[in-house]
Amino acid sequence: MEMEEADSLRRVAMAFDLAARAHEGQRRGAGRREPFISHVADVARRVAQSPALDEETLLAALLHDVVEKTDHDMAEVERLFGSEVASVVAELTDDRSLPSREQKHRQIEEAPRFSDRAKRIKLADKASKLASIAAKPPGWWGRPKARREVEQARKVAAGLRGLDPVLEQAFDEEARRADEALS
Template identity: 50%
Template sequence: MSLPNASLPNAPLLDFARALDFAAHKHIDQRRKGVRAEPYVNHLSEVALLVAEATAGKDPVVVIAALLHDTLEDTDASYEEIEQLFGAEVVQVVAETTDDKRMSKAERKQHQIDAAPHASTRAKLVKLADKVSNLRSMAHSPPADWPLSRKVEYFEWAHAVVAGLRGTDARLESLFDRAYHDGLAELRGQSV
């Protein structure tokens, strides 16, 4: 029998394992859009690792939120469920990094650009790590049906979002810059 989160004070490793299990089950049938169709949980684990490294493992709340950052947007998980299982701090970061699917795709993209400078530090860390992971994936396993112009457009949009996140974490920003420049070069090399 599993104990509720409230009875597990100061158990970040257990909370992390529970969040990983929760995210893996919520995203069980999801795959990345790329030609390799990787399990979606690979993206979540990469984002969590990048955030854990950025915080030197000292902020379990943001690492757990990184694992869960797409659950509200892409699964049947509810705000209340995440809050009950992982607490108010975690669900706040998850909510801050969640797109409002009631908006059009263009509105959601613009909202990410506009909201980035005003996000909490934790949400900025998750967004930075998410963009690093997405650009790496786009470069190494892009969606087969996307023309080069759409891939480049995605890179430029991610760059615009990250412009509003600058000043949060130099290492993550450097990883983003590398993924941006190397990824564009790789994509353009693939199109030749």
């Protein structure tokens, strides 16, 4: 193995380790037993299917929720993984000081202006969410809330299209599965 390849693998392992430690004890969705890190790993796995995969995109996929959902900050991400990765993570980080409805509206509005890397990760993130809804929506949601979440994911994905047919097709498949599960 060449040194550059080994360095890349080390950085991926470091990003996964940081995400695993940062999200330790977190569960995906209210009332679920699934560790949150499984979502992070699923998003990274989905992004890895893209023919345009590069190291920075994979690193940002692993770290996409670290700043938004933990006490880690963007300065730490930049110090450990560089400005390119931090920039993508920043694009994907919702402003938690805003009400949920405003965050969702901003996701729809901002998605078309995302960088290519952020678009790929957001498509994988939304596909992962839909897969989770199809498998078992959180019990407290009920079908109407779950359907609204599917529609929200579709609206965000609409602004991400035209870049990565592989990830778009995977998103569409998960949306179809979620629709079937909720019908």
